[in-house]
Amino acid sequence: MRTERDSAEGLRALRTEVGAFLREWREEGRFTPRCDSWLRDHDPAFSRALAERGWIGLTWPREYGGAERSHLARLVVTEELLRAGAPVAAHWMADRQIGPAILRHGSAELKRRFLPGITRGETTFCVAMSETEAGSDLAAVRTTAALTGEGWLLNGRKVWTSHAHRSSHAYVLARTDASGRKHEGLSEFLLDLATPGVTVRPLFDLSGEHHFNEVFFDDVLIPHDQLLGVEGQGWKQVTEQLSFERGGAERVLSTYPLLAAFVSGVEPGDSLAVQAAGELTARLSVLRAMAWRVASDMDGGRAPIREAALLKALGTAFEKDVVETVRRVRGTLPDPAGGDLERLMARAVPAVPGFSLRGGTTEILGTIVAKGLTSDAPARPGRTPLGELAADVLDGRGQDPGLWEELRELGWSGAGLPEELGGGGGALQDLLTLLEAVGEHGAAVPLLETSLACWLLVRAGRPLPARMTATVALPGAGLRTGETLDGTIERVPWAAAAELVIVPLDGELVLLDAAVPGWRVEPGHNLAGEPRDTIHLDGCRIPPGHRIACDLTRETVLERTALLQGAQIVGALRTALRLAADHARTREQFGRPLAAFQAVSLTLAEAAARVEGAETALARAAEAGAGAPVAALRLWLAEAAGEVAAAAHQVHGAMGITREHPLHHTTRRLWAWRDEGADARHWAGTLVRAVGQGPGDDALWRTTGVDTADGQDDRGGRA
Structure with missing residues (x-):
């Protein structure tokens, strides 16, 4: 509400x-x-x-x-x-x-x-679901509740019941009818733990702490009216309830105090610690945004079962990685009597094995997610109208040589830029939607490069030429500037095809076109076969009108490039996941679809979780437009690109690594794009600088937080 x-x-x-x-x-x-x-x-x-x-x-x-x-x-x-x-x-x-x-x-x-x-904090509950004999198969519970004239007679035992020795009541899942399938005949009850016949036996965890218990029920009488919901509908009810359990922040923040203590002590000159702290900070920011989306969905009346499962799987892996990173990077030994890091490690290390078990094992969650992927029902609402339009234009035309000319006619490169300067109007999100579609359909067009060049011209107050093909050449330290430009600029996308190349320098933009002597282009390509050319500048004298004052910094241009390319990567990630899910659904092995095998389901689920995180990170970066959310997006994508590509090939088997299979059009782009512009080390350093050093965690918390205009997921942004 x-x-x-x-x-x-x-x-x-x-x-x-x-x-x-x-x-x-x-x-x-x-x-x-x-x-x-x-x-x-x-x-x-x-x-x-x-x-x-x-x-x-x-x-x-x-x-x-x-x-x-x-x-x-x-x-x-x-x-x-x-x-x-x-x-x-x-x-x-x-x-x-x-x-x-x-x-x-x-x-x-x-x-x-x-x-x-x-x-009021007076009535407390423990959750009596798990049983030793059932393990992760919740539907295999053996605890029974038999209907009598006085109420329900409960018999059986539960295990891993946290704080049963301290709680006033228990939620109990029991079998009330054994005549049907195991998912049928289950019911939920609310039980006063002071009822005769309840015995609680302590179980001590790896650190010697007592919060687990084994609970025995011997002819425990539950009043008729303490049946929760409908008799026999317990499986449906408990599945819904688990989305509340899985989709919360506790699946992300169990080790947050340790992370905050680690990040606050990172020295700027310690490259290993900076890289590790930046990557963990990026993951935390994406996971917090995913939790925000789950809460938003619940406010909207949805039961986000799939999204909660994805968050839980990603979050518990993150919590474990926090512990392992601190151990590996700092060499911190667990010590209950030590300093902050040592003391926090002493609590965290023994807890790690339980992270991926409680609330459903990673394997069980994988099955839930994979069923959604390989069914015909969409997990979320479909594309926006602009996304549908873009899909219609690009469908089946990824390698069409006439496609770019059509996109120029449609004005795609001016999306999100002011109409009074020749742009197409709209918001930044419009351009990102188009770029997502380009990545999804593998379109070989310089939309990103031309739109980036148009943005630079607009920021410098220049009107946009009609139907332009342009690119941006961001120079390295070796370029010599002055009255002339000398040196080389490598890996410039689409330079040979561009009518205009913009070189951002300190305080100005240099425009290279056919009227400028002293420069030439040497063609080259990236791993995906896309143009990545080298510009040679030999005494290149810039004529009047080809230098424009502009206050944009190199970092600002890098951030804009990273955001736009991030949209393309997200589109490509979706395609890789879709191809893998379609193959798993239709390809049969040993008389069953591949999707029926748990190993395949788990592979698909892990890929789906990374794609969900990528979409969430892009939404957050689009809303911010620049800064730490963009760095977090690129760090997430740097890992997701490799992992999702590997998962897609694993599902496809040998046929996926042949040139004739369309999968390579997507995976080669993912491998090529993930570190272009600036690599993961750069973005990790950006995040660590945003967080800063010193006591407290306020900067880390703000850097990883979600703060939108109206408190809901917002995919808008600034031009």
């Missing part, structure tokens, strides 16, 4: 309020930041303090003690709590998933009985 309080300004105010509360508690010594605090650190007094401020049940109706705020508001509170490593385990399960399940499926009486107690 969206209210005025959940505008961008309202969300920022809420974040400030929660942050101030947490600082007060830390400064008073009432908690110490720890990794994995949402699962392990149980403090009823802390949870009650949150409840007093209305931060439990934040999205729930007021009649049940809620605040009737949006899922985005809840995400803000959740992020701040996890960022601080606060002790939130007492209320976590009830607030995250049990309360929403009661709201959706519970009777009026169940809502009145349980929800107000949860929002």
Whole structure:
């Protein structure tokens, strides 16, 4: 539910309020930041303090003690709590998933009985789903609930039930009918743990901590009215509930206190640490944006099951990589009595094995995602009208030699630029949509280069020539400037085909065309066969009118190039994933489609997660237009391009590495584009400089945050 309080300004105010509360508690010594605090650190007094401020049940109706705020508001509170490593385990399960399940499926009486107690921090829940015999096969549960005249008689046992020894109630998944298939006949119950017949036995984790438990039910009587939802519909209900569990920030921020301590200590001259810190910062920014999109979808009434699964898979891998990176780069030894890094490592290292298990294993999540990929139903709404138009124009014409002339006639290169200067009008997002389509269809056209040159001319106040083919040659340190230009500029896209080459220099743009003597082009190509030419300048004297004052820096031009090429890469990533999914659906091996094999499903799911992250990173970078989000986009794409290309070839097998198969048109572009313009080391340094050094994590948090105009996913941007 969206209210005025959940505008961008309202969300920022809420974040400030929660942050101030947490600082007060830390400064008073009432908690110490720890990794994995949402699962392990149980403090009823802390949870009650949150409840007093209305931060439990934040999205729930007021009649049940809620605040009737949006899922985005809840995400803000959740992020701040996890960022601080606060002790939130007492209320976590009830607030995250049990309360929403009661709201959706519970009777009026169940809502009145349980929800107000949860929002006060008094009624606490553990989740009794898992069983030793079932493992990751949740539908194989053996705990039974038999209907009697007095109620439901519960028998069986559950395991890995966190905080059952401290909780007042349990959510229990049990079998009420064994006559059908295993996914049928399951039901959900709400159980008072003080009921006779309940026995809780402690299980200690790798660090010796006690939050896990084994719970035994021996003829435990549950009243009739504590059945949650519809008898026999438990599988459908629990699958929906798991999206609440998987799509939250806790799947990303379990090791955030360790990451913040690591990044704050990176020295600018330590190239290994800068690279590692930049890459982790980029991943965090994309994952936080994905969590934002999941919350936005929930505010829009969707149950983002697929998106939550993708976020969980990416997030748990990230949390593990934070620990491994700190160990590898810093050589930090876990020590409970050591400094900040050592102490945080001592909590994080034993928790790592559980990251990819809780909430569903990576393999199970892969199956969920792959089923969506290989079905006919789209996971998200389709293209925008402009995207549909672009697809119609480009479909099947990627290598058509007459395509560029048609695109020039259509005015594509002026998209997002002012009409009064000869542009096509519209927003930056219009151009990015067109470039995504170019990448998706493998179109061999200089749209990116010409649009970049047009942007430079517009920024310098120059009108755009009609139907121009142009490119930008960004010089290196070896170019000698003055009255003449001398040296070479390498890897200039489409220079031989361009009627105009723009060379950005300090404080000015130099225009090279047929009227300028002393320069020539040596043709070359990149791995994808696209023109990447060398410009030779030998006493090149620039005539009047070919130097234009312009205050753009080299970094600004690099950022713009990176954003535009990022859109092309995202389009190509989609095509690689689509080709792999189509092949897995239609190709049979051993009498079954490839998609039926778990190894293939997992490969597809990993690729889909990287594509989802790439789309989210592009949306965030487009909204910002420049700065850290663009650096994060390019770092994400630098890895995603290689991983998705490898996954596509793995699924296709030997046929995918032949020249006759169309897959190579996409994967060779991905390999060629991922480091063009500036490589991952450059963008890692950009992010680390944006974060800065010193105590605290405010800069890291701001750099990786999502802050749009209205609090929703926004794919607009500045021209």
